[in-house]
Amino acid sequence: MASLFIFTLSTLNQADMFLSKADGKFDINKFRTLLESRAYLIDKGRVKGEGFSNIEIKKFNDFSFLKAISSAQSSLGYYYEARVDNGVVSSERVHHEYYTKSNIIVTENSQLIIKFDWTAEEISRTRVKTLLESLGLKLNPLRINDQLLRSLKNMYPWTAAKIDKIDKDGDSTKKVSYEIDPSNDQNTSVVDEQYSDHGKMSHLTFELPFKEKKHVSTPSHITVKLYSEGGHRIILNEDDFGHVDDFENFLIYLIEALFGTVNNEE
Structure with a gap:
C-alpha cells in the first residue's frame, strides 16, 4: 500500500x-x-x-x-554499546x-x-x-476534513466511512466506522442515515473513475482511501495498476480531482 x-x-x-x-x-x-x-x-x-x-x-x-x-x-x-579498550569493558x-x-x-x-x-x-x-x-x-x-470528505461522498461511489465527534440526542455513540455493499442498490445504510449528519467525517473510501488508463489490466475505477488522522493520509494499492505509468498518471489525475473539489467548495 x-x-x-x-x-x-x-x-x-x-x-x-x-x-x-x-x-x-x-x-x-x-x-x-x-x-x-x-x-x-x-x-x-x-x-x-x-x-x-x-x-x-x-x-x-x-x-x-x-x-x-x-x-x-x-x-x-x-543505545548503550559495549566497548573494549585495553581490556577495560565499558558502555558508550x-x-x-x-x-x-x-x-x-x-x-x-x-x-x-x-x-x-x-x-x-x-x-x-x-x-x-x-x-x-x-x-x-x-x-x-491538502487538509482532508469533514467538508472535503462529504463532497467526495456525494460525487463518487463509496464503500466505507468513519464518523467522529457524534452528538445525537438520546444516543451515547461518539464514533462509528462502517462499510457498505456497493452492489446492493436496493437498500441504504441505516448507520449512515442515523449518524452522518450528527458528527464529523474523518475517513472515506471511494471509487474514482480513471478513464485515462493506458493498460488493459488497470481497472476503470480505483479505490482511494482518505483519512483526516495521521497527517491527512491517502492510501492507494499500487497492485491495482497494470503498469507504473498508470499509477503515476493516476496520481496526477487524483490531485487534480481533489483540488478541483476543494476549489468548488470555496
Whole structure:
C-alpha cells in the first residue's frame, strides 16, 4: 500500500521567485536543476545523506510533472554499546541513524505529493517536508476534513466511512466506522442515515473513475482511501495498476480531482 501526503507549493519566500514562470506555472525544469545540486551521497550501496536522485520529467495528457526519489534522515534513538579498550569493558552511548526513501512528484500547478511505500517510512515525513522547504519552498498540506470528505461522498461511489465527534440526542455513540455493499442498490445504510449528519467525517473510501488508463489490466475505477488522522493520509494499492505509468498518471489525475473539489467548495 502506498501512503500519500499532498501539498500545494508557494515560492513567496524566494527573493527572485526563480521557480515561478511568467504565466504563474511552477518551473519544474529549474526545480530539477535545483534537486540535482542536492544529490545524496552513496557509500557501498547505502545512502549516507539527505538529498535527491532519479529525477525525471514526464508528461500526462500534455501536462508536465517531475518525479524524484528523496532521502531523509531518521533515528532509532540512543543505545548503550559495549566497548573494549585495553581490556577495560565499558558502555558508550551511541546515536543510531539511518536514511529513509520516499518518492516526490511535483506538478506545473504547484502541487506536490510525498509518497511512502511502507507505513514505517512515514516516520520521516516531517523531515522530508523540512528538506523540501530548505530549498526555499513553503508546503501547505491538502487538509482532508469533514467538508472535503462529504463532497467526495456525494460525487463518487463509496464503500466505507468513519464518523467522529457524534452528538445525537438520546444516543451515547461518539464514533462509528462502517462499510457498505456497493452492489446492493436496493437498500441504504441505516448507520449512515442515523449518524452522518450528527458528527464529523474523518475517513472515506471511494471509487474514482480513471478513464485515462493506458493498460488493459488497470481497472476503470480505483479505490482511494482518505483519512483526516495521521497527517491527512491517502492510501492507494499500487497492485491495482497494470503498469507504473498508470499509477503515476493516476496520481496526477487524483490531485487534480481533489483540488478541483476543494476549489468548488470555496
